Amino acid sequence: MNHARSDFPDDFIFGTATSAYQIEGHAHGGAGQTHWDSFAATPGNVERAENGDLACDHLNRWPADLDLIRDAGFDSYRFSLSWARLLPEGLGTPNAEGLDFYDRLIDGMLERNLKPAATLYHWELPQALADMGGWRNADMPAWFGDMTELVAQKFGDRLWSVAPINEPWCVAWLSHFMGIHAPGLRDIRATARAIHHVLKSHGTAINVMRSFGMKNLGAVCNFEYPHPFSQSPDDIAAADRYDGFYNRVFLSGLFHGRYPDNVLEGLEPHLPAGWQHDFPTIQAPLDWLGLNYYTCKRIAHDDGPWPSLKEVDGPKPHTQMGWEIYPEGLYQFLTRTAAEYTGDLPLYVTENGMANPDVIKNGKIDDQPRIDYLNAHLDSVRRALADGAPVKGYYVWSLMDNYEWSRGYDQRFGIVHVDFESLERTPKASWHALRDMLVKA
Structure with missing residues (x-):
């Protein structure tokens, strides 16, 4: 690494991140079905029809995984709790095995002097709630x-920080x-309602956690920098619409109590009745904001329907995911968001990293x-x-290679390699470089 820990403020937090469905092994430990299980079981949705049934078996291998985080010199571990592992039907009776797992996991972080940075929802909606409309349902x-x-x-009482929902976009x-x-x-109507709900x-x-005296509560949004393909007025307007529905709609709702005009042009007819009155809830005061950032996009006008x-x-280089670097x-998002x-x-960079076709030699x-x-x-x-x-603070995505959603297991984001046959973990050169930066500095 070209950096040292001493290049950053004394209280700057370095961490790494994962999410539950991507690593735990969702078919085990009493977890309920999720809409990702049914999505992955539908032909054509996920490459090679892969799913999160076993993933990295973090459910059983978590002590060694936490050791890797500690030994690299990280201060904090950003993880998520699976709603369907906690409540298999989304509501009702909790899963004792799930509660016990997260008890042991959180205590394991504290024993290793890692700050537990929790996310309540990282995309695995219980199937029972999906059957009732999921994020389209006003009861969500x-x-x-x-x-x-x-x-x-x-x-x-043991969580250092909490964000309710990872990457609303x-x-x-x-x-x-x-x-x-x-x-x-x-479905544009489903989209508008999902954004609002x-x-x-x-x-x-946020309000529920405040009522229990919890502190250090934030939001985590993802960002993509929009370049207009050309300097034509149409391309500039198209890039601004992309910025509107990707980046600004969530920040504007959280901090300004409104949605951008160029987003309402397309979504307002589909928002739920009375949406304008929900901003006092949406604007519940926050202690921090997390930014997940990976790439930019080149945007051109199109004559089709909104967002047109x-x-x-864009130019090379690209990552294994095909994302421009x-x-x-x-820099632009950190400074613009503050301003x-x-x-x-x-502000925390809560995810940043890249997929790379890593091989063991x-x-x-x-x-x-x-x-x-x-x-x-x-x-x-x-x-x-x-x-x-x-x-x-700054969190590297991801601790280890894992289930990359609709891309299956071939997109490797980890600083630790996972052999998906043996599940053996092997720290990569990046893990060693970060350790040298964080421990030896």
């Missing part, structure tokens, strides 16, 4: 609040407008492209800090 905020209350009662747009993630819909559920959860745009391939975008939305509110994995990627994005963090952005 109440259901989500009930699950949050269970978490607050059982674990709230993926939950609402990627899953309901583009159909790429579960539940696999392509996700945000209202977020605010409901298309993505155009654009570190400047992270236009959050002011002095602490002579027992080692040389993932120099990932080291280069992390170095370039940490450069952007340091620039943002120098320009006054209140950045308080």
Whole structure:
């Protein structure tokens, strides 16, 4: 790494992140069915029809996985709790095995001096709730609040930080407008309602946790930097619409109590009745904001229906996912978010990393492209800090190779290699480089 821990403020947090369905092994431990199980079982939805039944078997291998986080010198572990592992039907009777697993996992973090940074929802909706409409259903905020209350009662006193929902854009747009993630819909009305109910559920959860005296509560949104394909007025307007429904709609709801005009042009007819009155809940005060950042997009005008745009391939290099590498975008989002939305509110880079076709040679994995990627994005963090952005931490995605949703198991984001036959873990060169940065500095 080109950086040292001493290059960052003394209280700066370094961490790594995962999510429940991607690593735990969802078919085990009493967890209920999720809409990802049914989505993956539908031909054509997931490459090679792979699912999260076993994943990385973190359910049983978590002590060794936590050791890898501690030994790399990280301060914090960002993880998620599976709603369907806690409440197999989404509501009703909790799963004792699930509660016990998260009890032991959280205690294991504390024993290793890792700060537990929890996410309440990272995309695996219980199938029973999906059968009732899922995020389209106006009852979702109440259901989500009930699950949050269970978490607050059982674990709230041991969690260093909590965010209710990871990446609202993926939950609402990627899953309901583009159909790429579960539940696999392509429906503008479902999308509008999902966006609004996700945000209202977020605010409901914040208020529930506040009622239990919990602190250090935030939101985690994902961001993609939109480049207009050309400087034509149409392409510039198209890129601004992309920025609206990808980046600004969630920040505007959380911090300004409204939705952007160029988003309402397409979605307002489909929002639920009385949506304008829900912003006091959506705007529940936050202690921090998390930004997940990976890439940018090149956007051109298209003559089709709203949002009337298309993505155009950008210049190399790209990651294994086909995503353009654009570190400047992270700097832009950190500084813009502070200037236009959050002011002095602490900001965390809650996910940043890349998929790379890593292979083991002579027992080692040389993932120099990932080291280069992390170095370039940490450069952007340091620039943002120098320009006054209140950045308080940085989390690498991901601890280990895992189930990459509709892309199955071939997209490797981890700083630790996983052999999906033996499930053996092998730290990559990036893990060793980060350890040298965080431990030896």
